[in-house]
Amino acid sequence: MTLDSVLSPLFFILVFPGFFFLSVYGTFLEWVDRKCYALMQNRIGPPIYQPVADFIKLLAKETIIPKHCDTALFKTLPFFAMASVITAMLLVPVWPQALFPFQGDLVVIIYLLTIPTMTFFLAGWSSSSPFATIGAVRVLTQLFAYEVPLMLALLGPAILAGSWNITEISKFMFQNPLLLIVQIPGFLIAVITLQGKLERLPFDIPHGETEIVGGAFTEYSGGLLAFFNLAIDMEMVVGAALINAVFLGGSMGADGILAIVVFLGKTTFIVLLLSVLKAIMARIRIEQMINFCWKILAPLSLIQIAMNIALKIRIG
């Protein structure tokens, strides 16, 4: 193994589009989200360095580990969440092509994006606090509600493109932009369920501050909380990038630096959509959320899939 062959995977994992890029862009998107949220509430909102200041402050704080918790699990979970999100990023096309595309990476990426949610559950479960335990159970309940519509919504373009490869799907959607009009319900379902995956406002039931203090993260403090927050920011980037690639045609045929600019612009647009959703809605109860996901979103996405199959037969 030469130095060259080691260096470039390391560059991908650590710098672009791995850890460094994701953390910088994730903190930027968190600011975009909070600023947009503030502007919609007629406020000024936080300055641009706010997420960075939060991160450094949390790193410098004391980390308290509860006496009765599973210490090893408690300490490693934030890094598990972050690692799985970074791995997922390697499968999403930032350039015209993903770094390691293969047939079926759409399924793998959904699987990889489920791991952070599982770590949230384990984080709450292992911290042995009643609030955290309730939060953890709600995380899992919510997972079963939004995961199915999200998967079905992402299947729509895959059926049309006749491929399980995200790169091929995004190429296909770019070559046939008219098909996007048919995909609008699926796109909206994906955006709404992504909101549930990121545990943001209409679906922030797992850590509703007014009911269960801090949810699954109640016992987390200092550096561990900082890395959990960073992992959630990164998940937002990867989720937006996934929706961008599957529904909106990825980098739209651009190459090199231009492709990255297109990528940044479109993911920021999706995050703006997410923050508008966050600003216009209030938190719903857990059983309302499950009813909504199973009785409205899942049938809608099934209709979408049926429509796509009919379209696929028509165009051949």
Added chain:
Amino acid sequence: MKIITKLITWSQMKSPWIIHFNSGACNGCDIEILDALTPKYDLERFGVLLKGTPRHADVLLVSGSVSRQIHKRLVRIYEQMPNPKFVVAIGACACSGGVFDGCYSTLGGVDKAIPVSAYIPGCPAKPEAIIDGMIKLLASLKE
């Protein structure tokens, strides 16, 4: 090393997360604290976020004189916060006991129970006064 210390102080000044605790107030100061968090005053432009759990918080806002019953709970909440932590006493009762000073069921001001970093007087303390007190507390971190 000096740069890192400076960076940490800067981040602490820019991102104070607060938790609100009522140690026996008449609710007047609590309403004013909530007022300060509303869009009109917008504390988030200074990086202030309201947190539900003491584990996430840096600043403990205490309103009201400390009653004997709540004393233990207040100390416990304070001990659950990770270092570095600050306590702000809001309102006349929290500063000195106010009209309840010397009453059989109260201990007096918050500083009888836990160390206090800033006192904000007023009955109730105005939202502007609360914001001003918070900013002065954060500015004092520089020294």
